[in-house]
Amino acid sequence: MFDHIKKLPVFDWGKTYNGEVFTADLVAAIIVTIMLIPQSLAYALLAGLPPQMGLYASILPLVAYALFGSSRTLAVGPVAVISLMTAAAVGKLALQGTAEYAAAAILLAFISGVMLLALGLFRMGFLANFLSHPVIAGFITASGLIIATSQLKHIFGVDAHGHNLLDLILSLVAHVGEINWITAAIGIPAALFLFWVRKGLKPLLVKMGLGPRLADILAKTGPVFAVAVSIGIAAFFQLQGVALVGSVPQGLPALALPTFDLELIFALAGSAALISVIGFVESVSVAQTLAAKRRQRINPDQELMGLGASNIASAFGGGYPVTGGFARSVVNFDAGAQTPAAGAFTAIGIALATFFLTPFLFYLPKAVLAATIIVAVLSLVDFSILTRTWRYSKADFAAVATTMGITLIWGVEYGVTAGVLTSIAIHLYKTSKPHTAVVGRVDGTEHFRNIDRHNVITCDEVLSLRVDQSLYFANARFLEDKVYDLVARNKELKHVILMCPAVNEIDMSALESLEAINERLHSLGVKLHFSEVKGPVMDKLEKSDFLQHLTGKVFLSQYHAYQELAPHTCMPATASSVAAK
Amino acid sequence: MFDHIKKLPVFDWGKTYNGEVFTADLVAAIIVTIMLIPQSLAYALLAGLPPQMGLYASILPLVAYALFGSSRTLAVGPVAVISLMTAAAVGKLALQGTAEYAAAAILLAFISGVMLLALGLFRMGFLANFLSHPVIAGFITASGLIIATSQLKHIFGVDAHGHNLLDLILSLVAHVGEINWITAAIGIPAALFLFWVRKGLKPLLVKMGLGPRLADILAKTGPVFAVAVSIGIAAFFQLQGVALVGSVPQGLPALALPTFDLELIFALAGSAALISVIGFVESVSVAQTLAAKRRQRINPDQELMGLGASNIASAFGGGYPVTGGFARSVVNFDAGAQTPAAGAFTAIGIALATFFLTPFLFYLPKAVLAATIIVAVLSLVDFSILTRTWRYSKADFAAVATTMGITLIWGVEYGVTAGVLTSIAIHLYKTSKPHTAVVGRVDGTEHFRNIDRHNVITCDEVLSLRVDQSLYFANARFLEDKVYDLVARNKELKHVILMCPAVNEIDMSALESLEAINERLHSLGVKLHFSEVKGPVMDKLEKSDFLQHLTGKVFLSQYHAYQELAPHTCMPATASSVAAK
Structure with a gap:
């Protein structure tokens, strides 16, 4: 005062x-x-x-x-x-x-x-x-x-x-x-x-x-x-x-x-x-x-x-x-x-x-x-x-x-x-369906872009889904549906990577949805990974027991994830194309 | 039915x-x-x-x-x-x-x-x-x-x-x-x-x-x-x-x-x-x-x-x-x-x-x-x-x-x-202050990261602000304040680049805030640019007359923006460091 x-x-x-x-x-x-x-x-x-x-x-x-x-x-x-x-x-x-x-x-x-x-x-x-x-x-x-x-x-x-x-x-x-x-x-x-x-x-x-x-x-x-x-x-x-x-x-x-x-x-x-x-x-x-x-x-x-x-x-x-x-x-x-x-x-x-x-x-x-x-x-x-x-x-x-x-x-x-x-209400409605994009690697770079808009390299064993928005109660269930749909379409799949450069926040409801995704994928023999998770979000995830149960890993960058998970099918072009560039 | x-x-x-x-x-x-x-x-x-x-x-x-x-x-x-x-x-x-x-x-x-x-x-x-x-x-x-x-x-x-x-x-x-x-x-x-x-x-x-x-x-x-x-x-x-x-x-x-x-x-x-x-x-x-x-x-x-x-x-x-x-x-x-x-x-x-x-x-x-x-x-x-x-x-x-x-x-x-x-209410409160980060270039790469968390290259003439969230009525005015504060601190400044990889939406209120920022910077002799604007957002901006009044440009990538706006002060390291990598 x-x-x-x-x-x-x-x-x-x-x-x-x-x-x-x-x-x-x-x-x-x-x-x-x-x-x-x-x-x-x-x-x-x-x-x-x-x-x-x-x-x-x-x-x-x-x-x-x-x-x-x-x-x-x-x-x-x-x-x-x-x-x-x-x-x-x-x-x-x-x-x-x-x-x-x-x-x-x-x-x-x-x-x-x-x-x-x-x-x-x-x-x-x-x-x-x-x-x-x-x-x-x-x-x-x-x-x-x-x-x-x-x-x-x-x-x-x-x-x-x-x-x-x-x-x-x-x-x-x-x-x-x-x-x-x-x-x-x-x-x-x-x-x-x-x-x-x-x-x-x-x-x-x-x-x-x-x-x-x-x-x-x-x-x-x-x-x-x-x-x-x-x-x-x-x-x-x-x-x-x-x-x-x-x-x-x-x-x-x-x-x-x-x-x-x-x-x-x-x-x-x-x-x-x-x-x-x-x-x-x-x-x-x-x-x-x-x-x-x-x-x-x-x-x-x-x-x-x-x-x-x-x-x-x-x-x-x-x-x-x-x-x-x-x-x-x-x-x-x-x-x-x-x-x-x-x-x-x-x-x-x-x-x-x-x-x-x-x-x-x-x-x-x-x-x-x-x-x-x-x-x-x-x-x-x-x-x-x-x-x-x-x-x-x-x-x-x-x-x-x-x-x-x-x-x-x-x-x-x-x-x-x-x-x-x-x-x-309009704002809530808009954010209740999270923006996501399946991404693939741009040949010769470390960049990953939307497969619908760019000519990119993908492989059957790894699905990369970029999440373009914070995950919270209103949109978490949509993410579940999205992942299940994508997984159902591909029988070869071994890894799902959620790329999270724009996820500023994962609330408790979204965390529970991620746990559900992790379990569901596990029962299908598919591992769940994350990449490019922001510092504050990672700090919070570490406070829960989610990371102990996670079947896959958390990678610093999407490129690192690809290097480790799909070295043979998707990565070989890299060396030559970087040189070409 | x-x-x-x-x-x-x-x-x-x-x-x-x-x-x-x-x-x-x-x-x-x-x-x-x-x-x-x-x-x-x-x-x-x-x-x-x-x-x-x-x-x-x-x-x-x-x-x-x-x-x-x-x-x-x-x-x-x-x-x-x-x-x-x-x-x-x-x-x-x-x-x-x-x-x-x-x-x-x-x-x-x-x-x-x-x-x-x-x-x-x-x-x-x-x-x-x-x-x-x-x-x-x-x-x-x-x-x-x-x-x-x-x-x-x-x-x-x-x-x-x-x-x-x-x-x-x-x-x-x-x-x-x-x-x-x-x-x-x-x-x-x-x-x-x-x-x-x-x-x-x-x-x-x-x-x-x-x-x-x-x-x-x-x-x-x-x-x-x-x-x-x-x-x-x-x-x-x-x-x-x-x-x-x-x-x-x-x-x-x-x-x-x-x-x-x-x-x-x-x-x-x-x-x-x-x-x-x-x-x-x-x-x-x-x-x-x-x-x-x-x-x-x-x-x-x-x-x-x-x-x-x-x-x-x-x-x-x-x-x-x-x-x-x-x-x-x-x-x-x-x-x-x-x-x-x-x-x-x-x-x-x-x-x-x-x-x-x-x-x-x-x-x-x-x-x-x-x-x-x-x-x-x-x-x-x-x-x-x-x-x-x-x-x-x-x-x-x-x-x-x-x-x-x-x-x-x-x-x-x-x-x-x-x-x-x-x-x-909690969700609205959280999104009412937009996540932003001043970014600089990671030496030897095309990547730009938060200057507070990474050792990156910046230069006085160009300010790069990454916006990590959609812009809408509740957070647009905070973005204005943020930009004005940053600009006030730096007398050398010639260009502000808003990097928008995670902006899924710019509503009418946010557009008006961007117009205000553009005018205010113009009066201070600073140009406003954008980079990595998503397709759907760009489509909408083109329907307004915002881009005609914009003092700067819209760049496909932040790297392109840097190449054009700051070739001498911030870019020279690039060629050698890419080779070194």
Whole structure:
């Protein structure tokens, strides 16, 4: 524990902190704050929470990450996918708009924080590797579609619900007669404007002579412009019937412990685990990409602790689950942030906003927030993963298709679980039939190659089978069958050599299968030998009594085995052909 | 489907059936029938079912297996572990002794039969391989302990309940004051007699001049003797207060459909799946052992269909889940059974018993049945698997210990599930860090070996990393880290060669990691090459655009790569040393 504290990244970058770095961090923080205000309000809306909770989730978590996180430029806070997952998790247990709903979201952040912290302390960051790239890609695309669809109700001012695509679409269709055209007259132009800002503004600014980075940053402040203009319009016209954000409490919330209800904790634990893993994977991949650009490195276990601390801080500060966001982190990086202090400055910016900006938010139409969400998430939707995996590997395609399909049909939690399970099942299936090849000697060399692919010398008395994979419970019985089949085909056979250059491991089940093979071959008058067994595997075999019972020998190389077992029929060519070579 | 029917094993052995085979089968059938009568009654007791259901489960299933099974000598019927699992599964849903309890057990046999049949039709027999040998051994030992403990209540005539060891022991201790000493006076001697029969009778008979096989078979009829004597005693003394089997319906039950209750089917499905897999694994390993002795082969997928048909038949005939039993099959084999017809003859024997023997069973003390169970299952208890796995591999030990511990503490269903999940988790963990080795050239050869284990030639400009395992989502990121670490240590580096002789597969996630490595090395001025890539892996890489972006080349052999990339610094020794050799 103390070891961890002494190694905190803050002591590392804190030592060389100076005025120049401070200025860079401050500029980045101002830009990120401007970008974060509409985002945090919008994602709170997506999570089904009051808008101020988005702001609260953007204050303490950033300070906590600055202290504990290992990335220099990651911008932590509410993000789209985690907000959607929060809505799905809490929506099962409480009604939106109730105090229970908000309390459950706060508790969810706390549980998720504790889980992340524990994973970090026990160095379990590798678990995230079980979320394969295609599963993540499929999940993000499917979630993006669900999020965008879920926001259409705000754009059109209708009442629609659902945590999966089908429910959402059916619900929207059912309420199509209730469209509020004034709301739509604000929401649709806002969305179109934001699309244009994203696609068309940057090239325009560049053409006008701005640097591409500055143009990009300016283009990303588009939502702030949309928010400001729409507040002005709504306030000026005192719009009737349009859903507005309404009164938002001014100032900071008091620090508070989450309500610890054991039953609620159990009910949220599964969702919290998924949110933790998804949040960590999303965050770590952004952090890695950015760190690589500056030749820095991040430490996944430290990242777990950083995100864990952020989520616990979010819970104490009245927020909901947070993680490192992609778009915001890129802006932070491009705006020149040098250290996590930029995050702490952003937190100060948002805290000031809760004091001075909240009165203006009363007139902010929800349709505009929905538009910012839709435009943001649609940029994450990318179906090319389907075609790329289809071309490269049907197994990966199956994992992506399962993830996407189940996410769209049953919702985010089922989708990501099914994706992970499918990819593990496919992997286990693939390794359950061990790769083997009957090999023969390449004339004039000491090399042994697959008899089906190369022109090699073999002889009837000796069968050489190369095993290209570790032997474990799932594939050991297949090896037995393979050997028995090969032996049955050849009546002349006196020796079987298992060539094991790629066998990293022989587990107990596989050892028992090898014992069975040894006995069976013995009863047929055939000896079992091994060649090229790796050191660690040999060490383990010596701990069992297998080698005492083995009818044959263990040879250092396949060539040695051949020299001793088949000197007359297979070897004579060697001397002359080496000379010829 | 028709294909399956034409290939039924019965058409195979049926063609050559003759008088000699008939006589052999009939003798074996008579011996197995005598052994099966007390067993089937006892296992029904263990399952919490009325005794006649044990007999019913020993009639139609044997006929069905004779038609569909692939083993010549497997004896199907009620077995201890499956009876215990039936009690655990059905006990959650209904009270013992009620009609619902029996109906649920019948339905369980039907669901399990359908599952086995489906697995067989879809050739999914390989799934059983995921139950590793150590997990099975640990599970059988722990179940044996639970079964033996659960029968103590019958031996002592007390009322005790529980599906795990702790509950059972606590329950027995709580009722220790209520011991029925008359029952104990029958149960304890019966158990001691049966232990002696098992250990001492066979050597005695052999000493008296009998052949060892005959002596073994006679010793296995001990339970019949115990049953007959105890019936005589109970009837003669008209014992009061001793739990007797009581009246058993005479004759065969009418064939009937199980009651299909969708809710019940869902409630039983999980247990049915476990029973199917455990039953299949137990059965197939017995069948394989026996088949090997006579140089016959069994077909696992056909076995699935044979066991599936048996369980469906059991359900229609008023029985409960069945599988191939170890002890009975060995007796059948040793008694000279030649074909599955012996099983059909046994079925006739048991059917006759339901007509003529049931009146005598009224006076059979349950304590004697319990004694036969205890003696039978304690022979399965074998803790040596713990020491053997501890010596050989801590990972296997962990799987065994988990299986045993959870079976004993929480019961059979959790134990076997935890065992399978633990062994899969351990396997995934092991493969999540890919085995790699930095290699150098062995002087005077074309071989490349691990620099840590061999005296090899390396050079600063070329780093050769051998990858000893397939690359997939869980280990790809570790490879990235490994390469980056190695590259960071060496400023002279110009080329990295990944030597892939043991890479059977590169999935999409691993491909993306390789792309990342390629880009990262490119930015550092280092080229990435591959050598000894397998044909199928190369075919897949060619389907992606990876090879177009690759900064280096793909070489057929590591030696070729060295010849081209490092001709001056590492290669000059070659010519002279080959000559010297």
